[in-house]
Amino acid sequence: MTADVNPVSVEHLGAEYFQDPYSVHARLRAERPVTPVVMPGGMSAWLITGYAEARAALADPRLLKRMPGWHPPPDSIFAALDVHMLNSDPPDHERLRRLVNKAFTPRRVEGLRPRITAITEGLLDDLAGRPEADLLASFAFPLPITVICELLGVPADDRDDFRAWSATIVSDTVTPAVFTEHATAMISYFLALLAAKRREPADDLLSALLAARDSGDKLSENELVSMAFLLLVAGHETTVNLIASGLLALLLNPAELSRLRADPALTGAAVEELLRYVNPVNNATFRCAAEPLEIAGLRISRGDPVLVSLSGANRDPDRFSDPEGLNLGRDGSGHLAFGHGIHYCLGAPLARLEAEIAFAGLLARFGSIRLAVPASSLRWRPSTLIHGLEALPVRLTP
Numbered sequence: 001m002t003a004d005v006n007p008v009s010v011e012h013l014g015a016e017y018f019q020d021p022y023s024v025h026a027r028l029r030a031e032r033p034v035t036p037v038v039m040p041g042g043m044s045a046w047l048i049t050g051y052a053e054a055r056a057a058l059a060d061p062r063l064l065k066r067m068p069g070w071h072p073p074p075d076s077i078f079a080a081l082d083v084h085m086l087n088s089d090p091p092d093h094e095r096l097r098r099l100v101n102k103a104f105t106p107r108r109v110e111g112l113r114p115r116i117t118a119i120t121e122g123l124l125d126d127l128a129g130r131p132e133a134d135l136l137a138s139f140a141f142p143l144p145i146t147v148i149c150e151l152l153g154v155p156a157d158d159r160d161d162f163r164a165w166s167a168t169i170v171s172d173t174v175t176p177a178v179f180t181e182h183a184t185a186m187i188s189y190f191l192a193l194l195a196a197k198r199r200e201p202a203d204d205l206l207s208a209l210l211a212a213r214d215s216g217d218k219l220s221e222n223e224l225v226s227m228a229f230l231l232l233v234a235g236h237e238t239t240v241n242l243i244a245s246g247l248l249a250l251l252l253n254p255a256e257l258s259r260l261r262a263d264p265a266l267t268g269a270a271v272e273e274l275l276r277y278v279n280p281v282n283n284a285t286f287r288c289a290a291e292p293l294e295i296a297g298l299r300i301s302r303g304d305p306v307l308v309s310l311s312g313a314n315r316d317p318d319r320f321s322d323p324e325g326l327n328l329g330r331d332g333s334g335h336l337a338f339g340h341g342i343h344y345c346l347g348a349p350l351a352r353l354e355a356e357i358a359f360a361g362l363l364a365r366f367g368s369i370r371l372a373v374p375a376s377s378l379r380w381r382p383s384t385l386i387h388g389l390e391a392l393p394v395r396l397t398p
């Protein structure tokens, strides 16, 4: 890090940041669109909070996922779980993404509409008999996890196990021992599942990837496990927050909620604005500078880690007018909630469809949805990557 030659103060990201990253980003951005930070675990990085700088960084070929020539130590957790497209640079990135691209095109995803609707209606039926519920645990989580499990061919009954493992892996506050335990459990789980699918292939994405691996040698065994891990984690850690934090944003902005109830045709635009506003992924995953570069007048040295704040960019007043306000009628296009550049979210069409069905279903089923606790008592998960609620207790009336 070259903070010493750049006369700016260093920001420490900790418990307060988890609860409210927005006011930290606003304060930092007002000073400069890029700031040296210390992560909760002690690592130093550059945090980009301005929209123009964030968009440029996400498309900058000098900012790579891995330093050229670096490989995870063989037989390590990282060798087994981390060799996926989101951690890869060209040309590996394209090879890995191409293998699954077709399964996530808007057309293929549209074919899932009846099944996603049926899963949603089933969850709403379960909620209907309960005057009060944690909407996150009973609706926002089971909907996307059931969909991605079915797509991949992962038994949905195991979801409580990998919900716990996955929460550990994206957390900034777990001990190394717990991290190792949960990551190892995740690896063993996928190895056993893949072995079972090799014996008995089914009509699912993991079986298709195994066939590709076993015939054309396009994926190594580690790449296969990493791909399964990425798709499962990315497929549910994010959409759950769009649905739960999105509903919270609507409950806290009753005029916008009424507007949506009065005009369900607004649902697509509402999902875009909620993506901009609630930022299920707070910061993109780390990049590192493959060569020295300058961002907003600050010198970044070769090897420095760079963190692009998507939620910072999405609330930049230079890009969005009244950025702290929720406005379902705004043209929210250009938001960075799904990232930008070669790592732009593969699952964006699926996430959009799930969220549209979820919000339309919830509002049609319940004429009144209210928070069951004061908003000030809601807690956010301890992660710099994900911005998501721990729970969302609500009262529901048909």
Ligand code: HEM
Pocket (backbone or CB within 6 Å): 085, 086, 087, 097, 148, 230, 231, 232, 234, 235, 236, 238, 239, 242, 279, 280, 281, 284, 285, 286, 310, 336, 337, 338, 339, 340, 342, 343, 344, 345, 346, 347, 348, 350, 351
């Ligand atoms: C609201 C829901 C979602 C949000 C906000 C979201 C956000 C993102 C973002 C910001 C990135 C880029 C990260 C970076 O550049 O560091 C990304 C990548 C990715 N997402 Fe999503 N995502 C969502 C849902 C999904 C779903 C449902 C899937 C389904 C499998 C998925 C799969 C992926 C994959 C595979 C990548 C890596 C793409 C690449 O490296 O080329 N995401 N997502």
